[in-house]
Amino acid sequence: MVTTRGGIVPDIALVRANGIDVNVAVAGAGPAVLLLHGFPQTWRLWSEVIPQLAPRHRVIAPDLRGLGASTRAADGYDAGTLAADAEALLDALGEQTAAVVGIDAGTPPAFLLAMRRPERIRRLVVMESLLGTLPGAEDFLAGGAPWWFGFHSVPGLAETVLAGHEAEYVDWFLTTGTRGIPGEIRDEFVAAYAGSEALRCAFSIYREMPTSARQIREAVAAARLTVPTMAIGAHPVGSALERQLRPIADDLVAHLVEDCGHIIPLDRPQALASLLIPFLAGV
Template structure:
């Protein structure tokens, strides 16, 4: 069990799709699956959960190979990630859920919605662009190439993980104010060591595979919300416009890339509104 600002969550190890995920579970009510990005763990949602007042059944895994989930040799591509989440939902007996995904969690969430629409009641996709769809960043950020080169980044960064992650965690927040110290320490711990780094960079090394899968996936038929902070902005909304049948977009004021940590109130509001209209 873990306590966060008055909310007590259960941490459980759950086997799915040939791996084992560490999963934070909290609350009752309409289910919501929360998928983090890089360099995060489930704790990127830590500030949001107490604001939900236990009114959602929260399922927040550490993604394959990351955080306290089992290290994995492979499977960091979005299609495998979608299958990981399907297996997780099956293990928990969840037939249909809302999915909220951030950053590197977005490609797998997209594929889950596109390929298994009956399992997804609503998609909320935050601060990412999708490879394989036109309209993303004109040029990828510098670290995409660094992280994608096989074996390079983990070799260079081992022993300097804290300094490297601190740059991202500071730059990714509104006005570079940084993240809470306990969340920062959890992230640094999760990505310290060559194997932990390798798994994290595996998500970048799957970009070409993801692009092919996303380009072939088809349309989104469920309600979809594209959420932007001050990094991606409305790029994802524009990417999804031709292929999402029920799309809306929202730009979150006073938020950097790490929307759940910069503006947990805004994220909780989106989820509370959705909960109130759930059947």
């Protein structure tokens, strides 16, 4: 049994979707909200947000393919396949429509799901990530992509170098610029990324970034983003994601969470909830 910091005990199960077993936490009742985490996290990223959404929504928080307790699949780490995983999970849980919220590596599949299946996505929230090579992030990328993108992208390298030092590496991502990660959640994140196979799955998302960027470009070339969308930035991505979305979105609002690190749901959960709750309600 896992209890969120708000005292809610979600139902946790393995659900078969798109050919894999997805570990998913489900809590609350009402219109569905699908929460997609990033690296190096699991569904527990949302532990302080779920209690604030569950009184109004059926909250669905999966571990992404290969991460946490979901199937460590051999392939399928491009954004398009991750979006297909998310849609199949909604099908398996009997949800015809949902709002979708993505952060970091969860943002590209959330975006593609809204682009490819707009009739199923009521609202889209994306945070602290870039959408492939779409224009608008030039200032953010002026000094080049973050160093770990290249490190993670070389097949077999990072997981070999990091063997035995996963905890120190994961801790760097969890603590650089982000405060207040509860110890039990930090421990779960570290355990989730221990071992070369866990790291291979995580780094496969980076290795598929060229494919994901192509998928995003193709989606934007074919259609506009019609789903009501909110872009949320903090540090370091800031407003770069908003600038990518502004030319292609019909209905976009954007916010910067001040004095906040990259992992917004754990750094400033109350500030995040104050943005999510009215937006998801259509206010």
